[in-house]
Amino acid sequence: xxxxxxxxxxxxxxxxxxxxxxxxxxxxxxxxxxxxxxxxxxxxxxxxxxxxxxxxxxxxxxxxxxxxxxxxxxxxxxxxxxxxxxxxxxxxxxxxxxxxxxxxxxxxxxxxxxxxxxxxxxxxxxxxxxxxxxxxxxxxxxxxxxxxxxxxxxxxxxxxxxxxxxxxxxxxxxxxxxxxxxxxxxxxxxxxxxxxxxxxxxxxxxxxxxxxxxxxxxxxxxxxxxxxxxxxxxxxxxxxxxxxxxxxxxxxxxxxxxxxxxxxxxxxxx
Amino acid sequence: xxxxxxxxxxxxxxxxxxxxxxxxxxxxxxxxxxxxxxxxxxxxxxxxxxxxxxxxxxxxxxxxxxxxxxxxxxxxxxxxxxxxxxxxxxxxxxxxxxxxxxxxxxxxxxxxxxxxxxxxxxxxxxxxxxxxxxxxxxxxxxxxxxxxxxxxxxxxxxxxxxxxxxxxxxxxxxxxxxxxxxxxxxxxxxxxxxxxxxxxxxxxxxxxxxxxxxxxxxxxxxxxxxxxxxxxxxxxxxxxxxxxxxxxxxxxxxxxxxxxxxxx
Numbered sequence: 021x022x023x024x025x026x027x028x029x030x031x032x033x034x035x036x037x038x039x040x041x042x043x044x045x046x047x048x049x050x051x052x053x054x055x056x057x058x059x060x061x062x063x064x065x066x067x068x069x070x071x072x073x074x075x076x077x078x079x080x081x082x083x084x085x086x087x088x089x090x091x092x093x094x095x096x097x098x099x100x101x102x103x104x105x106x107x108x109x110x111x112x113x114x115x116x117x118x119x120x121x122x123x124x125x126x127x128x129x130x131x132x133x134x135x136x137x138x139x140x141x142x143x144x145x146x147x148x149x150x151x152x153x154x155x156x157x158x159x160x161x162x163x164x165x166x167x168x169x170x171x172x173x174x175x176x177x178x179x180x181x182x183x184x185x186x187x188x189x190x191x192x193x194x195x196x197x198x199x200x201x202x203x204x205x206x207x208x209x210x211x212x213x214x215x216x217x218x219x220x221x222x223x224x225x226x227x228x229x230x231x232x233x234x235x236x237x238x239x240x241x242x243x244x245x246x247x248x249x250x251x252x253x254x255x256x257x258x259x260x261x262x263x264x265x266x267x268x269x270x271x272x273x274x275x276x277x278x279x280x281x282x283x284x285x286x287x288x289x290x
Numbered sequence: 291x292x293x294x295x296x297x298x299x300x301x302x303x304x305x306x307x308x309x310x311x312x313x314x315x316x317x318x319x320x321x322x323x324x325x326x327x328x329x330x331x332x333x334x335x336x337x338x339x340x341x342x343x344x345x346x347x348x349x350x351x352x353x354x355x356x357x358x359x360x361x362x363x364x365x366x367x368x369x370x371x372x373x374x375x376x377x378x379x380x381x382x383x384x385x386x387x388x389x390x391x392x393x394x395x396x397x398x399x400x401x402x403x404x405x406x407x408x409x410x411x412x413x414x415x416x417x418x419x420x421x422x423x424x425x426x427x428x429x430x431x432x433x434x435x436x437x438x439x440x441x442x443x444x445x446x447x448x449x450x451x452x453x454x455x456x457x458x459x460x461x462x463x464x465x466x467x468x469x470x471x472x473x474x475x476x477x478x479x480x481x482x483x484x485x486x487x488x489x490x491x492x493x494x495x496x497x498x499x500x501x502x503x504x505x506x507x508x509x510x511x512x513x514x515x516x517x518x519x520x521x522x523x524x525x526x527x528x529x530x531x532x533x534x535x536x537x538x539x540x541x542x543x544x545x546x547x548x549x550x551x552x553x554x
Contacts, residue, residue, distance in 0.1 A: 033554075099390065100554045123298070123393040133384045137314040143388070146313075149306035150392035152298025194388060 021111055023202055023233040024073040024096060028105035031066040031091050031257075065091040067257035068105065073235060078228045080248030080265075081237040082281065088257040089237035090130060093206045096235070097127050110201055123151070126195030128205040132187035134179045140166065140190050141175040144197045151198035158197060165193040169223065185216040192223065203227065205236040209243060221247060241277040245269075253281055260284045303394040304402055310389075311406040315371075326367035326414050330359045331421065337485070338426040352429045353521050356422055357513035358484030363418040364444055365479070365506055368411030368451035369458070372403050376459025377467050380551050390552050400548035404452040404541060411448025412441075431520035439516040439526070446533045447509030453537055454505070456544030460551045482506025487514065489522040505540075508533050 066088040073079045081089050094100030096109055098118040106113065112120040134143050141162055148158030166172045169189040174182055182190065188208065195203055205224070209217045224247055228234055238244050244251050245265045253260040253268070261268060261284060265277065272279045315322065338355050341347040379386035389399055423429065434440070462470050481501050483491070488511050491498035501507050512529035514521050 094554065097391070099387075099552075119300075119393045119395060122391055125391075127387075127391055129384075129387060131384075133387045135310075135385050135388055136378075136383060137317075138310075142313070146306065146310045147388050147392075149309065150303050150389065150394075152302050152306075 021075075022072045022108075023075040023077065024071065024079075024107070024109050024235065026069050026071045026092075026096075026105065026107040029066055029069040029071075029092070029095060029102055029107055030064070030104040031088070031095065031100065032103045033063045033065055035063055064257050066095070066102070069254075069257070069259055071252065071259070071262075073233065075233055076228075076231045078224075078234045078247055078249045079236070080244035080251040081235070081254055082239060082241065082244050082251055082277070083237075083254035084239060086256075087254045089254055090206055091257075092254070093127075093204050093235070093237060097125060097204055098122055124201045126198065126200035126203045128188075128191045128195045128203070128208050130206040130210065132184065132191050134187060134190055134194070136179050139176050139178055140171065140182065143179070143190060144193055147194050148197045153198060161197055161199075162193065165196060166190075169193055170219065185212050188212060188216075189220075192220070196227070200232075202233045202235070205234065207237055207239070209238065209240065217243075241281070245277055251277070253284060255281075255284075298393060300394045300398060303392050304398055307389060307392070307394075307399065307402045308406065311402070315406070315410060322367070322371065322410065323414070323417060326370055327363060327418060329366065330363045330418055331425075333362070333485075334359055334422050334425050338422065350430050352426045353431050353518040354487055354514070355485060356419075356426065356429055356432065357517045357521075358482075358486075358510045359422055360415055360418055360444070360513050360517070361447060361482070361506055361510035362479055362484045363414045364411040364448045364509060365451045365482070366475075367414035368407045368448040369455040369475070371410040372407035372452045372455030373459035373467065373471075376403070376456065376548075377464045380460065381464050386552075396549050396552050397545050399552070400456060400545040401541075403456055403548070404449060404544070407452025407455055408445055408448040411451060412444055415444045415448075429518070431518045433517065433519065436516040436519075440513065443509065443512040443516055443529070446530065446537065447505070447512070450505050450509070450533055450537045450540060453541040453544045457540060457547055460544065460547040478504055478506055482510055484510045487511070487522050488524060505533065505536050508536075 069088070069092065081092065083089050091100055095102050095107055095114060098114050098121050101115065108114065109121045110124045114121050135146070138146060141159070144162035144165065145155055145158045148161065149155065163172070163175065166175050169192060171182070171186050171189050174186055179187060179190070188211070192208070209220055212220065221243070224234060224236070236247065248265060250262060250264055251268060252262045261280070268280055269275045269277055272283065337347065338352050342349050342352065390396065392399070423432070458467070458470060481497070482504050483501060484506060488498070488501070488507055491501065508524070508529045511524040512526060512533070514523035515526045515529065
């Protein structure tokens with residue numbers, strides 16, 4: 021059994037009619053922007069995506085903004101409902117067995133979203149409680165995780181007193197506190213300085229070695245190259261290529277993932 | 291660290307969500323009380339103490355005012371303690387995410403919010419009642435003989451207004467919540483029969499029937515029926531039936547709106 025399977029996964033966002041829209045004009049080709057196919061007013065964020073991700077695999081997803089990476093993560097983590105197709109996580113359907121899916125996953129969001137009414141330690145202990153873990157066990161685990169992520173001194177800090185990088189580490193700790201089988205990371209290093217990025221890579225390598233299945237989206241080619249067992253190149257909601265970093269790079273004369281992506285997509289990653 | 295699976299029942303997750311909210315409420319209790327009780331207490335001082343003492347209002351008015359003020363306190367605290375966090379939770383910080391990732395059906399998270407709002411409404415009532423009695427002095431016909439019925443009325447009222455808070459906090463855009471509060475809450479308080487009995491509106495029949503859409507009317511009248519039964523009030527069975535119906539309908543609408551915000 022694969023850790024994750026998707027078949028014909030499709031997501032179409034319906035955009036409200038222009039009369040009702042307010043605020044700045046939408047950017048073409050993005051969610052909320054003008055359509056690029058399909059009925060008028062709709063945006064196809066994901067178009068018939070088929071993926072098989074193995075257990076224990078570090079799976080990278082690369083693509084530009086609006087490629088459909090976050091929508092894919094959203095569907096797999098039960099937070100976005102697919103328009104069509106099927107997806108299973110740890111053998112459970114994301115629509116029919118969403119609670120079973122959530123029991124087995126940890127999620128690091130694109131932008132840190134800690135519970136701002138709680139301090140760092142409480143964020144971890146309460147999140148663990150939602151998964152049935154006792155306060156005693158959760159506190160011990162939380163202390164260990166905060167130390168490992170080098171934010172042990174911030175255990176009693178209010179979230180607002182933590183920097184963006186520290187909050188991102190707190191999100192990683194939160195995703196791990198209930199020891200999930202499968203870990204999702206949505207562009208986890210955006211906004212991190214080079215040293216924080218390197219230290220996050222080390223943590224992710226460590227988690228991978230422990231046998232955890234990791235799905236990470238990024239638009240940094242080097243990040244996907246260094247960490248992933250396999251990489252999926254996604255653009256405009258479609259899977260362009262899927263292989264090991266080595267095999268993908270071997271398909272271009274200069275051995276660069278960036279060149280390979282530009283050849284396939286006809287544009288750069290950003 | 292070994293990957294493992296924690297079997298956990300929805301009831302236990304629900305309990306953990308309640309504990310989280312109880313923890314936050316306890317920490318913010320003084321702010322919560324000031325935010326929700328300032329207005330009712332000012333009303334008590336002016337209409338329950340000063341005006342009767344000045345001779346502008348009959349002392350018997352206190353018996354009408356006390357249950358109404360209690361209803362207003364429940365209303366404000368229940369509605370605000372659900373609507374305002376919802377705006378923040380689903381706003382730019384999207385901080386409800388950790389609860390939406392909990393292994394529990396999403397509608398139960400919405401129900402938990404209604405439960406917490408109801409308890410906060412009850413706490414507000416428990417503070418306002420003795421304080422009001424203290425400020426107003428003796429209140430003709432006031433009784434605590436129907437304590438159980440009083441708690442039932444207060445709980446039903448708080449739950450209905452928590453459901454309204456859930457709906458407002460999830461269906462209204464954050465930028466408009468202040469505007470909507472002014473537009474809805476002020477008329478609801480003034481036309482909720484909190485400061486006068488419903489039967490008093492006999493003098494204005496159109497309004498007497500128009501206000502029946504307002505849930506505060508039933509909360510205030512119900513509390514009159516159990517705290518100051520000698521004051522004219524609606525039939526308690528009617529009050530209970532209407533409030534239960536409103537709770538079910540508005541609760542369902544609030545839950546639907548919550549799920550719509552939670553799942554894209």
